[in-house]
Amino acid sequence: MFSLMANCCSWFKRWREPVRKVTLVMVGLDNAGKTATAKGIQGEHPEDVAPTVGFSKIDLRQGKFEVTIFDLGGGKRIRGIWKNYYAESYGVIFVVDSSDEERMEETKETMSEVLRHPRISGKPVLVLANKQDKEGALGEADVIECLSLEKLVNEHKCLCQIEPCSAVLGYGKKIDKSIKKGLYWLLHIIARDFEALNERIQKDTTEQRALEEQEKRERAERVRKLQEERKQREEQAELDGTSDMAELDPEPMNPFQPIASVIIENEKKMEKEKKKQKMEKVSDGCHLKHKMEHEQIEPESKISDNGQKSNESGLVENYKKQLENEDETDQRSSESDNGKKKTKKLRMKRSHRVEPVNTDDSAPKSPTPPPPPPPNFYGKPLPPLAVRQRPNGDVHDVIS
Numbered sequence: 002m003f004s005l006m007a008n009c010c011s012w013f014k015r016w017r018e019p020v021r022k023v024t025l026v027m028v029g030l031d032n033a034g035k036t037a038t039a040k041g042i043q044g045e046h047p048e049d050v051a052p053t054v055g056f057s058k059i060d061l062r063q064g065k066f067e068v069t070i071f072d073l074g075g076g077k078r079i080r081g082i083w084k085n086y087y088a089e090s091y092g093v094i095f096v097v098d099s100s101d102e103e104r105m106e107e108t109k110e111t112m113s114e115v116l117r118h119p120r121i122s123g124k125p126v127l128v129l130a131n132k133q134d135k136e137g138a139l140g141e142a143d144v145i146e147c148l149s150l151e152k153l154v155n156e157h158k159c160l161c162q163i164e165p166c167s168a169v170l171g172y173g174k175k176i177d178k179s180i181k182k183g184l185y186w187l188l189h190i191i192a193r194d195f196e197a198l199n200e201r202i203q204k205d206t207t208e209q210r211a212l213e214e215q216e217k218r219e220r221a222e223r224v225r226k227l228q229e230e231r232k233q234r235e236e237q238a239e240l241d242g243t244s245d246m247a248e249l250d251p252e253p254m255n256p257f258q259p260i261a262s263v264i265i266e267n268e269k270k271m272e273k274e275k276k277k278q279k280m281e282k283v284s285d286g287c288h289l290k291h292k293m294e295h296e297q298i299e300p301e302s303k304i305s306d307n308g309q310k311s312n313e314s315g316l317v318e319n320y321k322k323q324l325e326n327e328d329e330t331d332q333r334s335s336e337s338d339n340g341k342k343k344t345k346k347l348r349m350k351r352s353h354r355v356e357p358v359n360t361d362d363s364a365p366k367s368p369t370p371p372p373p374p375p376p377n378f379y380g381k382p383l384p385p386l387a388v389r390q391r392p393n394g395d396v397h398d399v400i401s
């Protein structure tokens with residue numbers, strides 16, 4: 002009867018207790034299983050978790066506690082942000098990968114750094130020796146030994162509990178009982194020392210906020226100063242710029258003189274090159290002349306070989322080439338004599354080719370090539386000549 006009364010009293014006392022907001026920080030090396038554990042506590046499946054960049058936050062209701070857990074990224078580069086969450090934390094959850102013996106020293110150093118921080122020392126610490134489901138995972142005693150846990154917590158006056166667990170075994174109501182037990186223990190300790198802890202946290206957070214504000218102001222001041230300095234430099238540069246111009250005024254052409262001399266030099270060079278090119282042209286012309294003479298012989302022999310076989314298109318092509326050669330020779334006005342010789346020779350070539358229509362000798366003089374003779378005339382006598390001679394003969398007759 003007495004115990005029933007006592008139970009009722011304690012229940013009534015708890016019921017009357019105000020809702021307490023508690024913040025916890027969850028730390029540990031990367032890949033230890035922090036996010037998996039947090040997810041399991043929250044009632045989510047702990048598999049398929051990605052490394053945390055920064056932090057993730059979970060909120061849960063546990064009895065009279067409204068708990069916020071900051072799951073912080075454990076990567077080496079992210080660990081620097083941990084301290085920003087210490088002031089508002091009532092306790093610490095430190096997750097250890099018990100299967101990773103190689104990183105136990107790193108884990109020990111990291112834990113030591115956390116516990117000796119002035120905003121953590123003296124606060125309760127729950128150590129979760131995670132991944133117990135893995136083969137070869139260190140047991141509770143081994144983890145305590147590897148981390149020198151007793152020494153560490155005694156040094157920093159932290160109440161501590163270690164729970165060997167596995168975050169992937171279950172979640173929500175089926176979460177590993179060790180995790181649940183550990184969380185209850187932590188909240189119980191916090192509840193027991195709540196007033197003292199709360200006072201410290203209020204003080205630490207106020208201080209931290211003041212410090213943050215001061216840092217913010219200092220940053221703003223630094224930025225303002227930098228902007229002012231830059232503005233002054235710009236103004237000074239403007240002033241310097243005008244004074245420089247004033248100094249340059251007496252000899253304004255100075256900076257351009259070298260360019261002008263370069264231009265003059267360039268012009269001289271160009272003139273020299275032009276002269277050189279002219280000389281080369283003369284020598285080229287001589288070469289060309291010789292070349293043409295050689296070329297002249299070659300087509301002749303070709304034509305003589307293929308004379309009977311050449312078709313209409315072949316004749317037109319050759320004629321075009323000849324005209325091109327003529328154009329080239331015309332362009333070289335300095336070699337008028339040579340040009341004459343060439344045209345003469347070219348005409349000879351044409352006369353060879355168009356032998357059947359020899360009467361049309363004036364045609365090559367025209368700028369456009371004459372229509373090629375119809376293929377029917379090849380190898381045939383030229384009866385139209387006889388017909389043309391008749392009128393002439395008639396005229397002679399009349400005169401005579």
Ligand SMILES: Nc1nc2c(ncn2[C@@H]2O[C@H](COP(=O)(O)OP(=O)(O)OP(=O)(O)O)[C@@H](O)[C@H]2O)c(=O)[nH]1
Pocket residue numbers: 029030031032033034035036037038047048049050051052053054073074075076096131132133134135166167168169170
């Ligand atoms: N076998 C086994 N694997 C686990 C356990 N807990 C977590 N893991 C796996 O370990 C890997 C890392 O888990 P996380 O929860 O992301 O680790 P973390 O500590 O949050 O890592 P960071 O976010 O990088 O700091 C994941 O592949 C998890 O599935 C466990 O108890 N047992």
Ligand SMILES: [Mg+2]
Pocket residue numbers: 035036037051052053072073074075
């Ligand atoms: Mg994580």
